[in-house]
Amino acid sequence: MSKKIQNQKENNKMDKIVSLCKRRGFIFPGSEIYGGLANSYDYGPLGVELFNNIKKLWWRRFVQIRGDVVGVEGPIIMNPKVWEASGHLSHFTDPLVECKLCHLRLRQDKPDDIAAHERAHQGKKAEWTEAKNFNLLFKTFIGTVEDDKAAAYLRGETAQTMFTDFKLVIEALRKKVPFGIAQIGRNFRNEITTGNFIFRMKEFTIAELEYFVKPGEDDAKFEEWLASQQEFFIKDLEIKPANIKKVELPKDELAHYSKRTVDTYFNFPFGWDEIAGIANRTDYDLKNHLEHSKENLRYRDPETNEEYIPYVVEPTFGLDRIMLAVLADAYEEVEARSGADETKHEQEIVLRLNKKLAPFKIAVLPLSKKEPLTKMGQDIAAALREQWMIDYDETQSIGKRYRRQDEIGTPYCVTVDFDSLEDKAVTVRERDTMEQERIAVDKLQDYFKDKFN
RNA sequence: GCGGGUAUCGUAUAAUGGUUAUUAUAUUACCUUGCCAAGGUAGAGAUACGGGUUCGAUUCCCGUUACCCGCUCCA
Numbered sequence: 188m189s190k191k192i193q194n195q196k197e198n199n200k201m202d203k204i205v206s207l208c209k210r211r212g213f214i215f216p217g218s219e220i221y222g223g224l225a226n227s228y229d230y231g232p233l234g235v236e237l238f239n240n241i242k243k244l245w246w247r248r249f250v251q252i253r254g255d256v257v258g259v260e261g262p263i264i265m266n267p268k269v270w271e272a273s274g275h276l277s278h279f280t281d282p283l284v285e286c287k288l289c290h291l292r293l294r295q296d297k298p299d300d301i302a303a304h305e306r307a308h309q310g311k312k313a314e315w316t317e318a319k320n321f322n323l324l325f326k327t328f329i330g331t332v333e334d335d336k337a338a339a340y341l342r343g344e345t346a347q348t349m350f351t352d353f354k355l356v357i358e359a360l361r362k363k364v365p366f367g368i369a370q371i372g373r374n375f376r377n378e379i380t381t382g383n384f385i386f387r388m389k390e391f392t393i394a395e396l397e398y399f400v401k402p403g404e405d406d407a408k409f410e411e412w413l414a415s416q417q418e419f420f421i422k423d424l425e426i427k428p429a430n431i432k433k434v435e436l437p438k439d440e441l442a443h444y445s446k447r448t449v450d451t452y453f454n455f456p457f458g459w460d461e462i463a464g465i466a467n468r469t470d471y472d473l474k475n476h477l478e479h480s481k482e483n484l485r486y487r488d489p490e491t492n493e494e495y496i497p498y499v500v501e502p503t504f505g506l507d508r509i510m511l512a513v514l515a516d517a518y519e520e521v522e523a524r525s526g527a528d529e530t531k532h533e534q535e536i537v538l539r540l541n542k543k544l545a546p547f548k549i550a551v552l553p554l555s556k557k558e559p560l561t562k563m564g565q566d567i568a569a570a571l572r573e574q575w576m577i578d579y580d581e582t583q584s585i586g587k588r589y590r591r592q593d594e595i596g597t598p599y600c601v602t603v604d605f606d607s608l609e610d611k612a613v614t615v616r617e618r619d620t621m622e623q624e625r626i627a628v629d630k631l632q633d634y635f636k637d638k639f640n
Numbered sequence: 641g642c643g644g645g646u647a648u649c650g651u652a653u654a655a656u657g658g659u660u661a662u663u664a665u666a667u668u669a670c671c672u673u674g675c676c677a678a679g680g681u682a683g684a685g686a687u688a689c690g691g692g693u694u695c696g697a698u699u700c701c702c703g704u705u706a707c708c709c710g711c712u713c714c715a
């Protein structure tokens with residue numbers, strides 16, 4: 188198969204996922220009634236359930252079951268000095284112009300450089316773009332008057348809260364190094380690139396944690412966290428191992444603060460790309476905040492009285508990208524599985540989502556839209572809703588309703604039939620195998636508790 | 641940000657400088673059906689937005705927006 192055809196095929200798959208997401212309420216284009224907004228998307232009713240489930244699994248693995256990691260949730264707007272200290276501001280405060288001939292960027296306030304560059308093009312008149320501040324941080328203003336004195340920025344990363352709260356967490360929670368602080372939150376970057384669906388957005392959610400260790404113990408902890416990160420993808424999200432790979436960044440591509448970085452890539456329909464990373468940030472951030480804030484951010488070991496600035500191992504997860512990865516990984520088209528002589532529908536979509544991730548856990552489907560079947564179905568649905576997200580559907584044929592649930596990844600369907608009225612039992616149908624099992628209504632809660640644990 | 645392409649009901653599509661814009665599917669109601677996308681009847685739903693040319697524009701032209709492909713960017 189030629190590369191071109193391969194690409195077309197893969198783009199088709201991406202188009203189908205995008206279409207499914209819109210059609211069934213996972214992901215909508217943002218502000219659609221006004222013509223949309225570039226790189227902005229809404230998570231619909233099913234999308235937000237899926238997204239929350241990913242967050243829950245993440246928090247469980249990296250905060251709840253550990254004991255050496257605590258969570259925080261910081262504001263999107265922080266004191267602008269934070270971004271001076273972190274280096275986010277200082278790199279990009281100068282207005283730059285770009286040469287249209289060679290794309291070189293120069294500072295507009297250096298006329299000598301500009302003149303020299305124009306000479307370098309040997310009389311060809313260089314054309315310049317308008318001056319721009321190439322700052323990736325979104326700028327806003329505190330107060331009702333737009334005044335530069337009150338300039339502030341929407342955070343470009345969540346990590347900084349963990350550094351500014353470092354001392355407070357130690358004091359409030361009596362934490363000892365090594366320990367970690369985790370946060371899930373929105374980040375904003377004014378990037379110019381158009382993205383693949385939700386892969387690259389200007390506003391996105393990152394789950395990350397800063398794990399503070401004694402210098403010298405950072406390399407070993409890095410390895411531990413790398414393994415833990417992979418377990419999240421394979422064991423919690425149940426992404427197919429073949430679709431995941433680690434990529435060690437070569438030394439010359441490391442960010443200035445990083446001693447070592449390993450990214451995790453997912454095999455998207457549009458190619459392998461990054462969904463998570465882990466960096467050894469050394470003492471770069473705490474040291475900078477110590478210098479800028481004059482706060483003593485050194486850590487004193489209570490046993491040895493030794494004082495040092497901890498090193499930081501930072502696992503980061505792009506949750507929106509991970510959601511897209513989960514959808515792409517679960518998306519499957521299968522030959523019509525029904526026994527009916529169906530020629531129109533050759534392919535059926537099954538979203539083989541992990542049970543823990545599925546937006547709806549169970550769908551309750553009365554076989555017929557007649558009383559008292561519907562009443563019984565609604566009662567069962569109401570009881571199950573105490574525990575799980577439940578869908579209830581009584582329109583169209585039972586087969587069509589199974590298809591609908593397959594398409595959105597619902598792991599179980601409960602069918603109420605006419606026998607149910609007599610024997611007080613229902614049929615439970617499993618998504619992937621299509622196998623059915625007769626379960627007594629009063630045993631249903633226990634049955635599903637067992638299934639979902 | 642640069643270059644190229646695309647834009648018709650939710651989705652996928654047809655057609656056209658001129659009456660009410662096609663079809664499938666999905667969707668809503670009713671009938672029918674009684675465990676894997678059956679059938680019938682009825683309903684609702686689209687020419688992305690703004691300007692221009694024209695007697696008349698969904699169609700031709702310009703701009704904007706969004707999306708796609710390739711660069712660039714991602715400290």
